[in-house]
Amino acid sequence: MDTILVVNAGSSSLKFEVFSVTDDLNSLLEGQMEGIGSAPHLRIKDRDGRVLAEHTHASADVPDLPSAILRVGAWLRDQHEGDLVAVGHRVVHGGPDYDRPVLVNEQIVSDLERYVPLAPLHQPHNLTAIRAVIDRRPDLPQVACFDTSFHRNHSPVTSHYAIPEHFFAEGVRRYGFHGLSYEYVAGRLREVAPSVAGGKLIVAHLGNGASLCAISGGRSIESTFGFTALDGIPMGARCGQIDPGVLLYLLQQKGMSADEVQDLLYKESGLKGLSGVSNDVRALLSSEDPRAAFALEHFVHRIGLHAGMLAAALGGLDAFVFTAGIGENSPDMRARVAARLEWLGARIDPVRNAAGALDVAASDSAVRLYVVPTDEELMIARHTMALLRGG
Numbered sequence: 001m002d003t004i005l006v007v008n009a010g011s012s013s014l015k016f017e018v019f020s021v022t023d024d025l026n027s028l029l030e031g032q033m034e035g036i037g038s039a040p041h042l043r044i045k046d047r048d049g050r051v052l053a054e055h056t057h058a059s060a061d062v063p064d065l066p067s068a069i070l071r072v073g074a075w076l077r078d079q080h081e082g083d084l085v086a087v088g089h090r091v092v093h094g095g096p097d098y099d100r101p102v103l104v105n106e107q108i109v110s111d112l113e114r115y116v117p118l119a120p121l122h123q124p125h126n127l128t129a130i131r132a133v134i135d136r137r138p139d140l141p142q143v144a145c146f147d148t149s150f151h152r153n154h155s156p157v158t159s160h161y162a163i164p165e166h167f168f169a170e171g172v173r174r175y176g177f178h179g180l181s182y183e184y185v186a187g188r189l190r191e192v193a194p195s196v197a198g199g200k201l202i203v204a205h206l207g208n209g210a211s212l213c214a215i216s217g218g219r220s221i222e223s224t225f226g227f228t229a230l231d232g233i234p235m236g237a238r239c240g241q242i243d244p245g246v247l248l249y250l251l252q253q254k255g256m257s258a259d260e261v262q263d264l265l266y267k268e269s270g271l272k273g274l275s276g277v278s279n280d281v282r283a284l285l286s287s288e289d290p291r292a293a294f295a296l297e298h299f300v301h302r303i304g305l306h307a308g309m310l311a312a313a314l315g316g317l318d319a320f321v322f323t324a325g326i327g328e329n330s331p332d333m334r335a336r337v338a339a340r341l342e343w344l345g346a347r348i349d350p351v352r353n354a355a356g357a358l359d360v361a362a363s364d365s366a367v368r369l370y371v372v373p374t375d376e377e378l379m380i381a382r383h384t385m386a387l388l389r390g391g
């Protein structure tokens, strides 16, 4: 059986999923190596959730991402019957040029290095994973799928910052991220809600990373994300939209270094920074600490504001779609966000919402409300297969 391996590489974790090419991209197994370099732990499950492998490794045995990839590759070779025909990678930043997935080679990987400063927490690891496979299996086709591509048709007005024009030419633009998730959800809506799929939509990817995307006629026209994945609504540990004057204050008055500011904005802010409790919405919902409740109130407030902004960009709103960890699993958070959309005519149905139905809108709601689970890995597998087949 021919298979595709989908890889999502982070700083200390490697997530992967194997799909059958022969069997209509059915998911065969998924796994994760966590604690790379500190307390490496590999866990692999089949599509029914049965654990296929669980190993704790010495940190010296899996010191870095390339060694983690070798371990996973060795397990697949020894324990799994599939014939790997390609690897698809999630690559966060494709810059202005990569408006679709590409078959990668060493030259393209070098080109993509340009965007490391724009996605410092993700891009270097995404590229390290590709290089590790090139080193080991140069014959194996690899496809890079970008989180930015789905947004590449944004108009110039949308893509610009109001700074001197030459910065735009250098690549200082509003890009938008979570594109693989939005592309998947937009496609899924065509199947499950065809009457609204071509209309004016806001999709809310509410996970540890979080953003909203305005979609019209199936295409992204606005995103709350900008140049980097820091902008827009607050996230688990990222700040979201912030007055650039705050950064000047931190640098000039507080004497913080650029690295310290980067750590603050990417790792110590958002729900975590505001609550002082956790970046995890489940922990915040169950906490007695008033700062946890405040952080969630702030989060919902900012989602409401940004949804209003995107509704203005769309010139109306037909449907609002919840996806990702919080959006798919928390009726409480969905209800709170929907309450911020009441001025647009949205009414959530409490029973359908509690049940996690696909359509959670009340019958008299002027805006349809949906819950559509995302699947970025399947999207990557589809792109990888399409490129393998020359499409």
Ligand code: AMP
Pocket (backbone or CB within 6 Å): 206, 207, 208, 209, 236, 279, 280, 281, 282, 283, 285, 324, 325, 326, 329, 330
């Ligand atoms: P993701 O990045 O898409 O995996 O989403 C992670 C986020 O989803 C974390 O903030 C989790 O707390 C949140 N999450 C997952 N399940 C639930 C749940 N049942 N209720 C509330 N939040 C949840």
